[in-house]
Amino acid sequence: MPTSPTSDLILERMMALHPKIIDLTLDRVWRLLAALDHPERKMPPVIHIAGTNGKGSTQALIRAGLEGGGKAVHAYTSPHLARFHERIRLAGELISEEQLSEMLDECYAANGGESITYFEITTVAGLLAFARTPADYTLLEVGLGGRLDATNVVDTPLLSVITPISIDHEQFLGDTLTKIATEKAGVIKRGVPVIVGPQPDEVMEVIEATAARLGAPVLACGQHWHVSEERGRLVFQDETGLLDLPMPALIGAHQVQNAGAALMALRHLGYDEAACVAAMENAVWPARLQHLRQGPLVELAESAELWLDGGHNAAAGAALAEALGRLPKRKLHLICGMLNTKDVSGYLAPLAAVSQSLHAVSIPGEAATLSGEETAKAAASVGLTSATAESAAEAVKAIRAEHPDARILICGSLYLAGHILRENG
Structure with a gap:
């Protein structure tokens, strides 16, 4: 870049x-x-x-x-x-x-x-x-x-x-x-x-x-x-x-x-x-349920699909869950980072119905980021199996190791989406 x-x-x-x-x-x-x-x-x-x-x-x-x-x-x-x-x-x-x-x-x-x-x-x-x-x-x-x-x-x-x-x-x-x-x-x-x-x-x-x-x-x-x-x-x-x-x-x-x-x-x-x-x-609009097809993170995902979305409020979570439900069937695993100004549970509740698990990360370089622990706690409160990861890359590796053919969605914030797009070239 x-x-x-x-x-x-x-x-x-x-x-x-x-x-x-x-x-x-x-x-x-x-x-x-x-x-x-x-x-x-x-x-x-x-x-x-x-x-x-x-x-x-x-x-x-x-x-x-x-x-x-x-x-x-x-x-x-x-x-x-x-x-x-x-x-x-x-x-x-x-x-x-x-x-x-x-x-x-x-x-x-x-x-x-x-x-x-x-x-x-x-x-x-x-x-x-x-x-x-x-x-x-x-x-x-x-x-x-x-x-x-x-x-x-x-x-x-x-x-x-x-x-x-x-x-x-x-x-x-x-x-x-x-x-x-x-x-x-x-x-x-x-x-x-x-x-x-x-x-x-x-x-x-x-x-x-x-x-x-x-x-x-x-x-x-x-x-x-x-x-x-x-x-x-x-x-x-x-x-x-x-x-x-x-x-x-x-x-x-x-x-x-x-x-x-x-x-x-x-x-x-x-x-x-x-x-x-x-x-x-x-029409092209990055980080709106964008299928990532190349770059270091995609290589890390191997046979898993990698997607990216920047929505961050309850209405966006509902729209995203609906859109994901229309994609060809694959088990969905989330990597999520959010700001502390957002309704995290409201955003995650509709996604819990279509997802198998969530790995929570903090957003690099953002003072207002929620910690991975806080996001994971909110995910657990809406029924999502949750864990934390040091980074999106670490989360991708962890998901791929257990679920090689997963659909992985990185989501929760435009700031996180921007970081991913920069890191992924």
């Missing part, structure tokens, strides 16, 4: 500008954007994507469709897995080391040593890069929440998208679905259409009330569009007609609803069936 010393050093400096990792407010972002002459007003038309689960997958599907329609697309996502550059895609390509260092340096200088969080200043660097590079669209994925997220600075996006909302990040967004939905609905803008994935009733009430107040047309799953899997094909219907498409390249039944939101976005923007087929066939 190539190193990126210049940008790494600048990013390290930026970590020291604010004592907290997360501190939700837009004041610091507005100040820096003003100092940079408002790049957020100069970007190609924006599609803003919020939600709890499926934001990244939905963005990947929309991007594949737009690019299939011959368009150049910027995309912003977080967190990164292996390299920071993954967060900023300029007209289809990951930002270069030279461009990234230049944008980060300029933002650091313009900030003048003022307090600003790492996510805020790096988001502004992304917006600056988007404003300076020609493209047809900009896809912005919310980092956390919506209302006070650093991406929520575009007055009039082309379109807003809200993927399924569930309980997550309660310490920042609130301890009820209604409170969390209120934060996520903060991406809805006056008069801008909002595409809404399937939601619990109390979430839909918040979204509809917010949209009504702002005169934003709602295009909701189950009302204005419908999506389902039928005989191995994806069937999508809206007011303009029916599409019979290949299933999405992204694995899992939950990807059907993400595909539906992406297709609604493409149809609303006037794209034809060929772009919709491209969205289904060409």
